[in-house]
Amino acid sequence: MTVSGPASGPPVRNWAGNTEFSAHRVQRPESVEELQHIVGAAHRVRALGTGHSFNRVADTRGDLVRLDCLPPVVDVDPEGSTVTVGAGMPYSEVTAVLHASGHALANLASLPHISVAGCCATGTHGSGDSERCLAAAVTEIELIGADGELSRLSRRSDPERFPGSVVALGALGIVTRLTLRVEPAFEVTQHIYTGVRLTELAARFDEIYGCAYSVSAFTDYRSGEARVWVKRRTTERDGRVRPPGWTGETPADEAHHPIPGIPATHCTQQLGVPGPWFERLPHFRPEFTPSSGDELQSEVLLPRAAAPEALEALRSLGERVAPVLRISEVRTVAADDLWLSPASGRDCVAFHFTWVKDPGAVLPVVAAVEEKLLPLGARPHWGKLTAMEPERIASLYERAADFRQLVRERDPRRVFANDFVDEVFGLG
Ligand SMILES: Cc1cc2nc3c(=O)[nH]c(=O)nc-3n(C[C@H](O)[C@H](O)[C@H](O)COP(=O)(O)OP(=O)(O)OC[C@H]3O[C@@H](n4cnc5c(N)ncnc54)[C@H](O)[C@@H]3O)c2cc1C
Incomplete structure (x- = not known):
């Protein structure tokens, strides 16, 4: 087992470096049995994944455990x-x-x-x-x-x-x-359409997002323009070929990075070249590190029908947002039945923001964005920054009380407790 942390080095931080965990140390067991022993003996313990969340959702006052030394399965x-x-x-x-x-x-x-x-x-x-x-x-x-x-x-x-x-x-x-x-397994092609007006995105939202298996728009609220990533399956699940719907203007004839001005070397293959699902659905290639963590992120998910109104509201914040925004992305997510999924019970539109890494400048803008979007039914992403009061977040979920009960039943000793979850769900 490997052990690291404050006692033997610098404090444990998340990928972006904006959160310093209160954990005493990070343990890396090499077997499930070893991990069971750590948990059984712990006062407080929590799993850390790859540390890509931007808030304290993974924090603990005890030990963090990483599972990256367990045998892969x-x-x-x-x-x-x-x-x-x-x-x-x-x-x-x-x-x-x-x-x-x-x-x-x-x-x-x-x-x-x-x-x-x-x-x-x-x-x-x-x-x-x-x-x-x-x-x-x-x-x-x-x-x-x-x-x-x-x-x-x-x-x-x-x-x-x-x-x-x-x-x-x-x-x-x-x-x-x-x-x-x-x-x-299925194949996907990826085309980018540039210069799409946000007014067109709002007016033809269903047509644009319905034109392919996976569609993302990278939006600039100051210029009022978007670049639309269209990822088409070569054949749909039922074997049919989806008829071409919205196709924008001519697709770009050179590859694009989601953030304007950055070379597209780290991006998955575009220009309509068919390839396997896992080399087209993510925007970034697995063999490259897409960025150094020099960013902050926030995101809210709204009922899908609110998309045009939300785009309009964000356009009105264009000048305020622009100085601290690196890029914004609009995606759609289908409804599910998971109690705490931000898409629980409703088809969603997700408004994502990649900000410059300056919390003091960014957080007031996150608050301004959320003030506009919360009345439209926004739920914040669990792994990103939000300006919402924790207790208000729980009120956005019908099954919050059931989750609270589940935590009490499954973890009566509160071994896996942390301040983030306790504050949101009033567990304390
Ligand atoms: C560059 C970048 C791109 C991103 N892209 C997207 C995107 O496209 N869509 C999107 O929705 N989000 C996106 N995110 C957000 C990201 O997906 C979430 O923050 C996610 O939780 C990160 O996974 P992680 O392994 O780093 O989790 P961590 O941040 O390490 O942990 C998150 C939570 O998972 C828990 N956890 C981790 N492992 C375990 C385990 N084994 N058992 C129990 N609990 C566990 C932790 O305790 C913590 O509560 C992105 C983030 C970054 C930095």
Whole structure:
């Protein structure tokens, strides 16, 4: 086992470096048994994924554990159409193996370097009118509970409470393996349309987002223009070829990075060249580090129907937002039944913001953005910055009280407690 942390080096920070964890140390067990022992003996402990969240959701006053020294697992069950993966593995280590077996995950986030468990714990999503967040693919969870015992939860065996256990913010235990639903591997092409007016994006929102399997718009609220990433499956799930809908003007004939002015070397292949799902759905290639963490992020998810009004509201903030904004992205996410998923019970439009790394300048602008979007039904992303009061966040979720109850039942000793979750859910 490897141990690191304040006693033996610099403080433990997240990927962006904007959060210094209060953890005493980071432990890296090499076996599940070793991990069980750590949990069983702990006063406070919490899993850290790849540390890509921008807030204190992964923090603990005890020890952090990382699962990256556990033996990797990618176990495909073709008959059950599932894959069981090591929870601490990044998607980038899962997808190529899965593809080689002839299978695919339905969707991916923009970055493949993020851990499967961390993404599922926070309701991380990609884009696509019919595509749900990544956690919606989970059919079974293997986790170590507060007593150090290993157990399995599945949708089949506990359909009532399973939806409360997937997007669980690390509060129910250390997830060691996740079983995910898979489908036959598919190919995707990627085209970029530049110079799309935000007024057109708002007026033709359903047409534009419905024109392909996965659509993202990178928006500039000052100039009033967007660049639209259109990711088309070469054949849909039912084998049909989707008729061309909105096609914008002529697609770009050179590759683009989401942030204007940055070379597209780190981006997945564009220009309409077909390729496997896992090399097209994320914006960034697995073999490159897309950025050094020199950024902050916030994001809110709104009911999809609010998209035109939200675009209009953000346009009115264009001058305020521009000096601290690196890029903004608008995506769609299909509804799911997971209690704490920001898309729980409603099809969503997600407004993401990559900010400069200057919290003092950025947080007032995040507050101004949220002031405009909260009345439209916004829920903040669990892994990003928000200016919302914690207790207000819980009020945005119908099943918040049920989640609180679940935490009390599964973790009576509050081994996995942290201030972030306690403040949001009034657990204290
Ligand atoms: C460059 C970049 C791009 C991003 N792109 C997207 C995107 O496209 N879409 C989107 O929705 N979000 C995106 N995010 C946000 C990101 O997906 C979330 O912050 C996600 O939680 C990060 O995963 P992680 O492994 O780093 O989790 P961490 O930040 O390490 O942890 C997040 C939570 O998961 C819990 N956790 C982690 N591992 C386990 C485990 N084994 N058992 C139990 N709990 C666990 C932690 O305790 C914590 O509560 C992006 C972030 C960055 C920095």
